[in-house]
Amino acid sequence: MAIFSVYVVNKAGGLIYQLDNYAPRAEGEKTFSYPLDLLLKLHDERVLVAFGQRDGIRVGHAVLSINGVDVNGKYTAEGKEVLEYLGNPANYPVSIRFGRPRLTSNEKLMLASMFHSLFAIGSQLSPEQGSSGIEMLETDTFKLHCFQTLTGIKFVVLADPRQGGIDSLLRKIYEIYSDFALKNPFYSLEMPIRCELFDQNLKLALEVAEKAGTFGPGS
Amino acid sequence: MKSSELFTLTYGALVTQLCKDYENDEDVNKQLDKMGYNIGVRLIEDFLARSNVGRCHDFRETADVIAKVAFKMYLGITPSITNWSPAGDEFSLILENNPLVDFVELPDNHSSLIYSNLLCGVLRGALEMVQMAVDVKFVQDTLKGDGVTEIRMRFIKRIEDNLPAGEE
Numbered sequence: 001m002a003i004f005s006v007y008v009v010n011k012a013g014g015l016i017y018q019l020d021n022y023a024p025r026a027e028g029e030k031t032f033s034y035p036l037d038l039l040l041k042l043h044d045e046r047v048l049v050a051f052g053q054r055d056g057i058r059v060g061h062a063v064l065s066i067n068g069v070d071v072n073g074k075y076t077a078e079g080k081e082v083l084e085y086l087g088n089p090a091n092y093p094v095s096i097r098f099g100r101p102r103l104t105s106n107e108k109l110m111l112a113s114m115f116h117s118l119f120a121i122g123s124q125l126s127p128e129q130g131s132s133g134i135e136m137l138e139t140d141t142f143k144l145h146c147f148q149t150l151t152g153i154k155f156v157v158l159a160d161p162r163q164g165g166i167d168s169l170l171r172k173i174y175e176i177y178s179d180f181a182l183k184n185p186f187y188s189l190e191m192p193i194r195c196e197l198f199d200q201n202l203k204l205a206l207e208v209a210e211k212a213g214t215f216g217p218g219s
Numbered sequence: 220m221k222s223s224e225l226f227t228l229t230y231g232a233l234v235t236q237l238c239k240d241y242e243n244d245e246d247v248n249k250q251l252d253k254m255g256y257n258i259g260v261r262l263i264e265d266f267l268a269r270s271n272v273g274r275c276h277d278f279r280e281t282a283d284v285i286a287k288v289a290f291k292m293y294l295g296i297t298p299s300i301t302n303w304s305p306a307g308d309e310f311s312l313i314l315e316n317n318p319l320v321d322f323v324e325l326p327d328n329h330s331s332l333i334y335s336n337l338l339c340g341v342l343r344g345a346l347e348m349v350q351m352a353v354d355v356k357f358v359q360d361t362l363k364g365d366g367v368t369e370i371r372m373r374f375i376k377r378i379e380d381n382l383p384a385g386e387e
Contacts, residue, residue: 011381011383012381119384120384122384123384123385124384126385130274130385131385132385133383133384133385148383148384148385149264149267149268149383150267150273150274150349150383151263151264151267151348151349151383152381152382152383153264171268174264174267174268175265175268175269177264177268178261178264178265178267178268178269179265182261182264182265183261183265189260189261
């Protein structure tokens, strides 16, 4: 999976579409006996590992599921508090899955609107007029590519740094948007895109781009 | 090669139904303009996605793109651009044939109906999405006995609010 996510941001900076296309690694389920040799803490409505590291479980990982059932923030599926549940020796042995906490939809909305503002700042900083705005943000684990249309919509793709062909992928996503979202008369402009055909075609396009681009090991 | 007859018939059915629903030509004209506007705001993205044209920096460039790329792409015709105003803010598109009105004749009781008014709405909606406010209207119509169909486009202003970043 070399293309990690796709975001579509409308003119006002609101996130209207988001797709995650990666299977996170290191999410094995492990069985634990009392007492738990990891120190857990509550942070931001999630239960995170504060200290202790073993078998691929790192500091900062969140409790994702207990005994095979996904947790709901800091509560188990039955509504009990996770920390309380794991503090009670009677509940052991227990099987817990840890992993990097996923972003919630609210967090994604906020990040998208923040990116929209940064994009605007980027254009203002430009020494020349008519800058294209931020086209790429690079880190060691991913590259963020952005394309803003003449009408102000932004298509953002997060991909593996070695993945090529993202420029044409961004144009392709624009075409898919103009076809399956805009030509659907029941879709209102600037609103969240909830069109099945858009989803399907986007996923197909991502597959094609991944095969055509360059991969590296460990993707 | 797709048949344009279905397109002509569909547009015709639309106009006649509107005439039945609204009973007076002015209202029908307004509805056609509104519908055209809704089409225009969506069509512009399809146009930009497929044609790869960049931003136009003046009204002359805009006129060229509309006549030579857009009309060609969507209606298969290339109108000519004439009658520029001295300030360069108004021009006319002369259409020698209009696929919307193949086989159409306007009856006497619909003399103020602007049959192809949808096109005005489309142009207005599309340009609004690229931050241009324009006024579009038919000044000659072959359906009314004129020799050619003439659409007059006037630049009103650049829409400054909600500009995409980098376009100041």
